[in-house]
Amino acid sequence: MTYITKPRLHHPSLTRNEAGYTRRDYEGKISTLCAGCGHDSISAAIIQACWELDIEPHRVAKLSGIGCSSKTPDYFLGASHGFNSVHGRMPSVLTGANLANRDLVYLGVSGDGDSASIGLGQFAHCVRRGVNMTYIVENNGVYGLTKGQFSATADKGSKSKRGVLNSDSAIDLVALALQLGATYVARSFSGDKDQLVPLIKGALAHEGAAFIDVISPCIAFNNHSGSTKSLDYVREHNEAVNRIDFFPSREAIVADYAPGSVTDVPQHDGTILRLRKLHADHDASNHLEAMAYLQKHQALGEIVTGLLYVDPNPEDLHAHLQTVSAPLNTLNAGALSPGKAALDKLNASLR
């Protein structure tokens, strides 16, 4: 919590993107979270990703539930649309918004409490419907806002700040998302923006249900020894399976790597995800193997991060429902009610 606002002054080298904005233009209000919170780092990564993607702020809708993590949309993209729903209900509100106006970029921001406890059902159905969105869970293993109770993602055997052991099994939201049919699934760490920013860019460009679980240490209630979501623990156990670079088009590819060391995955929309493999036995294009890989390595005590699975040709909710390409909120009475003649014709076809 800081009393002064962040000065508008900026580094002289700060540049504008294609949309005409500086990175600072993607900021929001000053954060009221605890100093050092991982969630603030994720906000910074979202700001960076949106700036790099030249996204026009008014094309984005950011939605969240309740929790410290769910407060963060106030701290980035100050010029975008926002909706702070009730606890755990963000996925449904997002689904509804997406149905009404498919033209916006949907960014759902939630916490492990918001998504894995009260909102677990909402989370599951939103993912399995393939809503075109980026769903980020800022996962700190606790209910930060209500002062640090274990959440459903806390690992069995990990210790609370007051020394209590967690005896329940953890819900792994990544495994769940994979199982539920998310077409872009990643895990990252708030302390590794080099990895996180391109993952967010890839997710925002992905035209289907993209899910990122970002481990985000809670400095106030879950950064002690005995925690498996502390900065130190995550740094020690982090196993990145790959690094990704995101390119808006084939022409935009810049860096050159030795052949074989990278795989370019062209996406449906023409963007390119370039994967630099760090673990030879991991294959992000194979759904089944991705799930098996995850289970195997998690059992070894590793925190597997990177782009774990991507389907380059996803189908989203609108495709399933065969809605018209125009956003539903733009259809007027004429378009929605085609008149008696059309109705008669339809009725006749059903006789």
Added chain:
Amino acid sequence: MKPTDIGDPAYFHKVVDCQWACPAHTPVPEYIRMIAAGRYSDAYMVNWESNVFPGILGRTCDRPCEPACRRSRVEDGEQREPVAICRLKRVAADNKDDVNARMPRPPEKKNGKRIACVGAGPASLTVARDLLSIGYNVTIFEQDPFAAGMIRSQIPRFRLPESVIDEEVGYIANLGLDLRLGKRIESLAALLREEFDAVFIGSGAPRGRDLEIPGRQEAAANIHIGIDWLSSVSFGHIESVGKRVIILGGGNTAMDCCRTARRLGGEDVKVIVRSGFEEMKASPWEKEDAMHEGIPILNYLVPKAFVHEAGRLVGMTFEKVEAVRDERGRRKLVPTGEPDQLYPCDDVLVAVGQENAYPWIERDIGLEFGEWDMPKVDPVTFQSTLPQVFFGGDAAFGPKNIIWAVAHGHDAAVSIDKLLNGESLTERPSPLVNLVSQKMGIHEWSYDNDVSLAERFKVPHTDPSISLKNIRIEVELGFDRQTALKEAARCLNCDVQTVFAPRLCIECDACVDICPMDCITFTSNEDETLLRTHLRAPALNLTQDLYVADGLATGRVMVKDEDVCLHCGLCAERCPTGAWDMQKFLMQTTKAGPGCRPVAPARKAA
């Protein structure tokens, strides 16, 4: 890159751009905060300690601090302007209470040592102040009937009222100064035979350069050497000038000449310079003030002859030139081939430079002279080749300005004090520094860390229709208190340093994310050139240091580019562990007296 040694007093000093650039190292942000708090007398005394003439300098200083000021590197948009440091100094002087009681009291019992100073300019007066306050007897010999040197003889009254000079010379005279006015030293040898333990020569650079071109002798009656003419005006010997006046030269003296001429009856006054307008030596604000008074500045005109008729000056001819670059890229002025231009005039003021002259120093007394017939003077100790003779101010290395004269005076006083205490002059204790946390609460600091976005405020001027009528009417009026408060708020408090404790850092990135200026990066170490390009924002200003700290758990280093830091303290507010702290750096240059003895007592931060 090697980790930064923040224990070196120079490191944080350099971050305080204005103080670093000030020859006397005045703690600028310290007094600016006092002005903001309405503590004008305190602000005055902070200045007085460092630069001896706050009221005078607040109107006339060459202000090397301002081009250095960080504010001009961080402001948004086209208008990037420094804090009006100099004019804030004047606010302290104008608004202070009676400060007589705060002046040092020289010890009742003198130390028995006698010092002679030649000339009563700012250099000698500084030596006198520093040495009188610690018990020396000081005698100043001044050829003119007034004290203050060129401050009084050259700087016109419309820039500096005489009352301000009297007041600030008075503070020094009151310390028990033996001031011998109207006494010119004609022989250094004779002076050295008197009972003085050391002699300081602060006789300035009193000779104005002449311009020997055809017609100079014939038209002599209406051709004047600028500095001689100005002092004649100051001392009331000259009260008028012709209607059409040409000033030759592009320095500050030329600017004072033309503006003075405007006030003594000159109606068509113009400044003519050989080179380009941009290359002129005069400060930008002096040029602006002159032009504001309806004085055109004509450039690329090389004087060819004084034109005279029947023994009277009637005009001057000039050759038109242009600047071209030769094969080696050097700039040269070459004639354009156009016909010479004639400018009619009644008087010419020659302000083409100033020189030193030492006709009164014998060349056989062991005091060596070197290049340009200048005395050999040590640039650190200010000692000549005669151990008990010191030089300072314009007399040492040629014409500079008041604040340099003051800085020399302080250093020469230290040397004299050390010499007469049998100490080595070259072993000079480093300045006293103090670093104190400014934290008052979780998000509360003892300074105003909320950065003002206001643009530089303009100092109000007397309307030219009034000020051009009388040479004694001051042109600049100074800031009122409200404007001063707003201008003071523009200062970024660069002395409140960001101090990093690597052992406390948990590398959470909070400081990196919050920093508005992208100053902070955690990265793997490399050599400086590479590192400068691999930061969150490139560190392209090579005159500004990188603050590098190792000892982090991940083996990376913290690198902070000092260049554009706003000292907003947000990094420290965001740091969960207190690894960043905002600490006030207060530095006191070494002055004559106990401070320059081998063991120095510490000074507390205000």
